[in-house]
Amino acid sequence: MKVLVTGGAGFIGSHLVDTLMKEEHEVRVLDDLSAGSLENIKRWLDHERFEFIKGDMRDLSVVKKAIGGVDAVFHLAANPEVRIGAQSPELLYETNVAITYNLLEAIKDSAVEYLVFTSSSTVYGDAKVIPTPEDAWLEPISVYGGAKLAAEALISGYAHTFGFRALVLRLANIIGERSNHGVIYDFINKLRMNPKELEILGDGTQKKSYLHVSDTVEGILHIFEHFRRGAKSFDVYNLGNDDWITVKEIAEIVSEEMKLKPLFKFTGGVDGGRGWKGDVKLMLLSIEKAKSTGWKPRMNSYEAVRRTVEELLG
Template sequence: MEVLVTGGAGFIGSHLVDALMESGNEVRVLDDLSAGSLENIKHWLENEHFEFIKGNMRNHEIVRKAVEGADVVFHLAANPEVRIGSQSPDLLYESNVTITHNLLSTVKDSDVKFLIFTSSSTVYGDADVIPTPEDYAPLEPISVYGGAKLAAEALISGYAHTFGFRALIFRLANIIGERSNHGVIYDFINKLRKNPDELEILGDGTQRKSYLHVSDTVKGMLHIFEHFKKESKIVDFYNLGSDDWITVREIAEIVSGEMGLKPEFRFTGGVDGGRGWKGDVKLMRLSIEKARKTGWEPKLNSYEAVRKTVKELLKTERH
């Protein structure tokens, strides 16, 4: 396949690029390196089947150049930080909705057959049904981040139905693993590096969520894409997560243990009943039955994924 990966130098994107290249595809990456790093994809830069374009997706001409010749677009470019919505909603809109619209404006006039988008569990908001299935409604995001992801989903669906390409949308749980540069595990490690005796924990520590290792995520995306290609749906949605969930306090205990530390935990108390920040979904676990019916199964549960990620991040920092 001729594949474009937007955000392909980022955390999830670079792992996806690895899998696509190892499968013998022609891969082009478009990334402005605001959240990603060339370090993540440097091992492919000299490969004749790989191309890197540094550019901002607000620029229509750069997007047009990147899309040209592609059969498939994996759209992962976005601002990955949920918390930024309360400080800078304009930035979140531009880095999630505007760039998606720019991409769709180009895709509609191209030979792209499939667009695959990484959305988020945050589109469900505080769901009344847990585990939450794909057909849960109404979708009521409680963060600007979740709202921006849902807006992007709606645009993609509208364009796909109108302009004749097919779209696959993944609603992801918390994705963790090597190369991640944000999120609770990354934050805890950095805090404990600065002060091994105390760990500040946002919220009351009882926030409970599902975590999925990036290796399971990429395998799931590619496996379900193969399944989707054989079907006739124009647009389809799949949750990707794990069957269990883990509290923030338990994550803090795993990180501390792997670092050989016994810090005092200091909980901030949080907002709105112990949330880490305004817009933080306190309880999140996705139903993965639909994905499982295609034959995909996560190898690691939340606890295993967290422990593996801590080891990976600590090992990376030591080198």
């Protein structure tokens, strides 16, 4: 296939690009490099099957140019920071909803057959059922989660109206090499600055599911192939792990791997121990639907956290 990966220079996107190139697809990346880095994809820059376009998806003409001649679009471009929603909701709208609208406007008049969108577990908010299945009630408690859900809804509407097929993947917390934000990245940087004390947002009992990026990419491509063989215009899958881990346990693993014994200083957080306003305190996705396709993660949450700490420490 000839594929476009939006946000392909970013954390998850660059790992996806690596696999697509190894599978001998023609790959085009569209990225404005606001969150991504050319360093992540430098090994492919001169390859005959690879093309990089630096561009802002808020410009429709840029998006229309980028989708020319492609069969499938993997849409990973987004602002990855959940916390920014409280300070800058308009930025989350522009870099999640508006760019998705532009992409859909470009796709509807094109030959693109498939759109794969990486959404988020945050669309569920404080889930009423845990593990949370795909048909659970959707009530985001952050602007980030709301923006992801808005993008999902637009994609569903466009796919049904304009005749292309769309797959939505709701991701748990994705971690691994090249990540440049999130709790593990933050803990490592804090301990490098002050090895004796570690500030932990919230009360430390926040408990979530973590998936290593290698398992994530494998899951994205496996479920996409399963979806292609089916007949649905639109479908949704959770991608996560069967277990979960607390923030305090993550802090202990990071400290152990760095051979430190810092004093943990909990901020207490907001709204019953959350790290910040809009932080989902408990998240465990049901991945039974994904596993029914033949995929399952190779690492559990604990193993993924430890592997990520090793990778980020180099």
